[in-house]
Amino acid sequence: MNEPEVESLTLLESLKARLNQHNYNYYVLDDPAIPDVEYDRLFRQLQVIEQKDPQLITTDSPTQRVGAAPLAKFKQIKHKLPMLSLSNAFNDEDLKGFENRLLDRLKLDNNTGERVVEFVAEPKLDGVAVSLFYENGLLIYGATRGDGETGEDITQNVRTIKSIPLTLIGNNYPKVLEVRGEIFMPKAAFNALNARAIKRDEKAFVNPRNAAAGSLRQLDSKVTADRSLSMCAYSIGFTEGYELPSTHYEMLNKLSVWGLAINNEMAIVKGAEGCIQYYRSLTTRRNDLKYEIDGIVFKVNAFSQQADLGFVSRSPRWAIAYKFPAQEELTILKSVDFQVGRTGALTPVARLQPVFVGGVTVSNATLHNMDEINRLGVRIGDAVIIRRAGDVIPKIVKVVVENRPDDAGRIELPEICPVCGSAVVILVGEAVARCTGALVCPAQLKESIKHYASRKAMDIDGLGDKLIDQLVEKELVRNIADLYRLRANDLALLERMAEKSAKKLIQAIEVSKETNLAKFIFALGIREVGETTAVLLAKNFENVENILSASKDTLEDLPDVGPIMANNIYSFFSAEENQEKINELVKLGVLFTPVETNNAQTNDLGGQIFVLTGALPNMSRDEMKKLLLERGAKVSGSVSKKTTYLVAGESAGSKLLKAKGLGVEILNEEQALALMHISSPEM
Numbered sequence: 001m002n003e004p005e006v007e008s009l010t011l012l013e014s015l016k017a018r019l020n021q022h023n024y025n026y027y028v029l030d031d032p033a034i035p036d037v038e039y040d041r042l043f044r045q046l047q048v049i050e051q052k053d054p055q056l057i058t059t060d061s062p063t064q065r066v067g068a069a070p071l072a073k074f075k076q077i078k079h080k081l082p083m084l085s086l087s088n089a090f091n092d093e094d095l096k097g098f099e100n101r102l103l104d105r106l107k108l109d110n111n112t113g114e115r116v117v118e119f120v121a122e123p124k125l126d127g128v129a130v131s132l133f134y135e136n137g138l139l140i141y142g143a144t145r146g147d148g149e150t151g152e153d154i155t156q157n158v159r160t161i162k163s164i165p166l167t168l169i170g171n172n173y174p175k176v177l178e179v180r181g182e183i184f185m186p187k188a189a190f191n192a193l194n195a196r197a198i199k200r201d202e203k204a205f206v207n208p209r210n211a212a213a214g215s216l217r218q219l220d221s222k223v224t225a226d227r228s229l230s231m232c233a234y235s236i237g238f239t240e241g242y243e244l245p246s247t248h249y250e251m252l253n254k255l256s257v258w259g260l261a262i263n264n265e266m267a268i269v270k271g272a273e274g275c276i277q278y279y280r281s282l283t284t285r286r287n288d289l290k291y292e293i294d295g296i297v298f299k300v301n302a303f304s305q306q307a308d309l310g311f312v313s314r315s316p317r318w319a320i321a322y323k324f325p326a327q328e329e330l331t332i333l334k335s336v337d338f339q340v341g342r343t344g345a346l347t348p349v350a351r352l353q354p355v356f357v358g359g360v361t362v363s364n365a366t367l368h369n370m371d372e373i374n375r376l377g378v379r380i381g382d383a384v385i386i387r388r389a390g391d392v393i394p395k396i397v398k399v400v401v402e403n404r405p406d407d408a409g410r411i412e413l414p415e416i417c418p419v420c421g422s423a424v425v426i427l428v429g430e431a432v433a434r435c436t437g438a439l440v441c442p443a444q445l446k447e448s449i450k451h452y453a454s455r456k457a458m459d460i461d462g463l464g465d466k467l468i469d470q471l472v473e474k475e476l477v478r479n480i481a482d483l484y485r486l487r488a489n490d491l492a493l494l495e496r497m498a499e500k501s502a503k504k505l506i507q508a509i510e511v512s513k514e515t516n517l518a519k520f521i522f523a524l525g526i527r528e529v530g531e532t533t534a535v536l537l538a539k540n541f542e543n544v545e546n547i548l549s550a551s552k553d554t555l556e557d558l559p560d561v562g563p564i565m566a567n568n569i570y571s572f573f574s575a576e577e578n579q580e581k582i583n584e585l586v587k588l589g590v591l592f593t594p595v596e597t598n599n600a601q602t603n604d605l606g607g608q609i610f611v612l613t614g615a616l617p618n619m620s621r622d623e624m625k626k627l628l629l630e631r632g633a634k635v636s637g638s639v640s641k642k643t644t645y646l647v648a649g650e651s652a653g654s655k656l657l658k659a660k661g662l663g664v665e666i667l668n669e670e671q672a673l674a675l676m677h678i679s680s681p682e683m
Contacts (some may be wrong), residue, residue, distance in 0.1 A: 004030065012056055015046040019062040023607045032210060033400055035328030035385050039280070040088065046164050063314065074152035074217070076233075077143040079131055080178060080238045084148060085314060086297065086321040099272040102300065102621070105309055105317070120248045121278045123265050124321050125232055126209040126292040127184030127452050128216055132158065132233075134177040137168040144216065154216050158183070160225035163232075169259035169425040179260060181233035185212040189228035198375065206397045207328070208292045217426055224283060233260040247301045247633030251489050265289075268301060279322055286324070295323040328387045329357035330400065336367065336411050340419045342447035344435040348373060348411065350384075350396055358388030360457040365394040369411050371431045377401070380409035419443040422577050427567050436571060438525060440479050441580035448525055452480050456531060456622070457523030458515055461508040462501070470494045481581055483509055484588040516642050517543065517592040524582075528565045531625075532634055536560065537569070544582060544592060548573050558565065560634065585650045604676065606632035613647030613656055616669045621649075626674065639664060647672045 022039055026032045043062065048056045057063070089095045102108075102117050125399045128144040142158030143151035158164050161183065168177075185193070190208040205211035215227040233255045236244065245251050249268055256262045269278050275298050282296060300306050300318035309317040332353040338346045348367040355362055365386055367373050376399055378384060383403035387393040413433055417424055422437025435441050440446060449468050453460040460483075471477040478488055486509065491502035491553045515523075522534035528538075540558060541547045550573070555566040572578055610633050612621045624647060625635045639646060646659040646666045659666055667675065 009056065012046065012049050015042055015049070016061055018042060021048065024296055024408065026213075032206065033402070034330055035326065037328060040323075049074070074154065075132075076146070076150050077141060077153050078150050079143070079148070082148045083131060083145045083180065083237070084311065084316060085149070088317055089286075089320050092272075095275055095279075095322055096272045097318070098298075099275075101311065102305075102318070106305060110433075117296045117305070119269050119271075119275055120252070120301050121264055121267050121269050121275060121300070122234060122321075123289070123293040124295040124297045125182040125184045125263070126207070126294045127182040127212045128209070130154070130158065130181060130183050130216075130231070131237060132164065132179040132181070134168060134173070136175060137167050137173055138481045139164070139169075152217070156221040157216050157218060157224040158231070160221050161229045161231055163230045163261045165259035167259075173258045174239040176238070176240035177242070177258075178236065178238040179230050179233050179255060180235045180237045181260070183216060183229055183231045184208060184291055185215065185227065185229055188290065193227060198371075204375065206385065217290050222428030231261060233633035234262070234297070240372060244303065246303055247278075248299050248303065248306075249301055250669070252304075269298075275322065277625050283324065287533060293324070294327070295321050297321050323663075325341055325357075327358050328385055329355045329362075331355040331362075331386055332381060333378060333382050333384050333396070335380060338414055338418055340417060340435055340441065342444055344417075344438055344441065344444050346417070346424060346433040346435065350378075352384075352386065355386060357394065360388070362386060362388060362394045365396050367411075369431045370411075370433065373411050376430045377481075378411065379404065380411065381405045382408055417441060417443075420577075422575070425571060427564070427571060428550070430564075436575040437577040438572065440577045442472075442478070445477075445479065447481060449477065449480060449483070452523045453483075453512075453524045454523075457519055458512040459519075460505075460512045462505045463508065467494065467497075467505075474561040479581060481584045481588060484513070484585070484590070513589045513670045514591050514593070520544075520590070520592050521547070524572070524578075527568045529569060532629060533561065533565065535629060544586070548579060548582070604631040607634075608632075608644040609634045609636055609642055610645050610647060610672075611636050611643050611655060611659070611664075612647045614652030616647070616649040618669060624669070626677060627673075627678065645672070645675075 019039070019042055020480060022034060022042075022051040026039075046061070047063055050061065050063060057193070087098075089098060106117070108117065120510045131145070131151060133140045133142070139155075139159065141153060141155045143153055143155075144166070145151055159166060185208040187208065190205070190211050193211055194204040205214065211227070212229060215229055216225050218224045233252070235248070236251055236255070245254060249266075252262045252266065265282065267278060271274050275296075279296050282293075286293060298320055300309065306316070306318040311317060333350050334353055335351045337349050337351060339349050340346055348369070348584060350367050352363050352365060367376075367378070376394060376396060378399050381404070383400040384396045385398040385400065386394050387397045413426075414424055416422065417435035417437060419659050420435065420437045420441040420443070422441060424433050426433045427434055435444070438444055446468055449463075449472070452458055453463040453468070460565065463483075468477075471486075471494070474493060476486065476493070477483060485508060488499070488502040488506050490500070491497045491505060516538065518531070518538035520536040521529065521537050522531055536558060537547060541550060550570070552566055552570040555561055555569050556563060558566075561569075605628065610628050612624055612635065616624060628635050636643065639655050639662065641662055643662070643664045646655060646664050647669065648656050648659075648666050649669065656666070
């Protein structure tokens with residue numbers, strides 16, 4: 001044996017061993033170590049070697065078997081007909097080549113434009129292939145695909161899935177019927193499952209397919225029942241006592257009539273061009289689907305043509321799966337940076353060895369927070385699986401621990417803000433780390449100023465978003481206090497700022513100095529502190545000095561202020577940087593008048609909770625909200641059992657429906673004003 005042959009044989013044996021190991025990880029352990037695209041790549045590499053030298057093909061090769069060994073812990077069921085896999089297309093040319101092979105075998109002339117192959121297009125659900133066996137309309141057993149010849153008995157688990165009928169509908173079904181389909185986990189159920197797992201500090205699933213597989217292999221069917229799985233039928237494997245219709249499309253509709261779920265996105269298309277158009281159309285809607293798909297399956301519609309085309313060792317010649325660009329890929333985590341967002345949240349960002357995934361080259365991915373880093377157990381230098389679905393920000397979903405280098409480094413949360421140097425804290429009840437320098441941190445500056453200048457806060461007329469962007473970018477304003485140092489000639493440096501406009505803005509900034517304490521507190525942008533809480537703080541503490549020196553316990557004693565909100569307020573006012581900035585604002589002339597308290601109306605509605613919805617006929621919702629707040633009411637953004645009244649205007653939507661369902665009293669504008677002893681404005 002010469003050197004090239006030895007080299008080829010060594011590579012072949014290595015590929016077979018790796019593929020068998022990955023099959024075991026995926027099918028037996030329910031814990032895939034690599035993404036599907038990496039498995040496909042290794043599989044195709046093995047195929048190329050075997051095609052070049054067919055003598056190297058052995059019966060134990062992964063190319064000569066449909067799947068992997070079934071789990072030993074379940075009873076095994078032998079399929080009456082093998083459950084085969086599909087050939088893959090990865091681009092338009094692959095699909096056109098598939099069509100040409102069909103035309104050649106069927107002896108059809110595609111040049112005339114008349115004799116083309118008709119296909120049924122079906123979304124390729126990302127789940128677990130299963131076989132359901134019915135006798136006389138009753139579900140007898142359900143089995144996984146397993147190795148294609150033999151699967152695992154999962155009858156008790158499939159019985160818990162509500163989209164699988166225990167008894168077929170009607171009476172015109174076969175005496176014996178084997179249905180094949182995909183059991184999958186909808187996106188909403190997957191997100192809920194992982195949220196519960198993370199809350200319990202348990203391992204989260206990598207993707208919905210992995211979650212569906214793990215759910216079906218539970219020994220306790222109660223666990224499966226709690227996972228909200230669904231099933232979609234895509235073919236008939238075996239029948240007795242029934243004459244099948246002439247096409248695959250008609251057969252699918254028969255399954256629907258008998259009570260089995262089929263995919264409502266399926267369609268009949270003609271030729272490769274029709275397939276490509278369907279592929280592109282569904283691609284644009286992929287992220288809006290309620291389930292994950294990883295491609296589209298195209299099957300020859302006519303059963304007579306399917307019979308003429310036949311099978312190869314591993315798959316039918318009459319079907320192909322056009323795969324989407326991989327949503328998962330394997331790469332290396334090179335480093336981690338911490339970015340500071342507009343609210344001060346520190347987000348760890350993974351810097352990756354660039355990799356092509358989801359149709360784009362990805363070099364960065366979010367790690368969310370330190371809890372996520374600890375849950376994943378990820379370190380610098382790790383091999384990681386990246387997932388990118390559509391326009392969703394790429395994220396690390398799994399660490400390939402067996403590939404971890406000896407010098408892998410731990411990821412540490414910085415103690416000080418990487419932008420401004422202020423202390424970084426994780427507040428009670430939160431997972432997110434935050435910079436405490438809200439009034440001085442450049443990363444938070446633009447949003448802080450926008451909020452500070454807004455109408456409900458300091459109400460600086462003329463200070464819009466674009467103007468704020470320019471002030472910060474040209475470093476004319478480095479913190480909120482710098483607003484009161486601006487001069488008209490400074491503003492001349494800005495685009496579209498005439499002398500008259502500059503003077504007008506300076507005047508508006510000067511006017512804003514005279515405000516009440518509640519508006520000033522709201523303007524500071526403290527997390528969880530809205531207008532209602534700002535009024536509460538202003539009334540109870542009367543001046544800034546008292547708030548700055550308030551203890552956490554004192555804050556928590558206030559009505560409607562819980563531990564988390566009290567901690568947010570205390571952390572903000574106790575931060576040295578924020579204290580210095582507030583004192584600086586006072587020195588620059590910002591004055592806080594007491595909150596107006598008209599005893600005739602204050603607390604008329606104390607403790608009552610209002611929700612506003614729809615368009616009121618004579619005033620804005622903000623104006624109504626102000627009137628309610630002045631009278632001691634709370635105004636909430638959502639309806640609950642605690643809601644006292646819903647004030648509804650024109651085009652009220654879901655809040656009105658929910659209020660009716662909860663029995664909440666509903667008022668119109670006139671009734672709400674009457675409750676406050678205010679006369680309705682004349683129409």
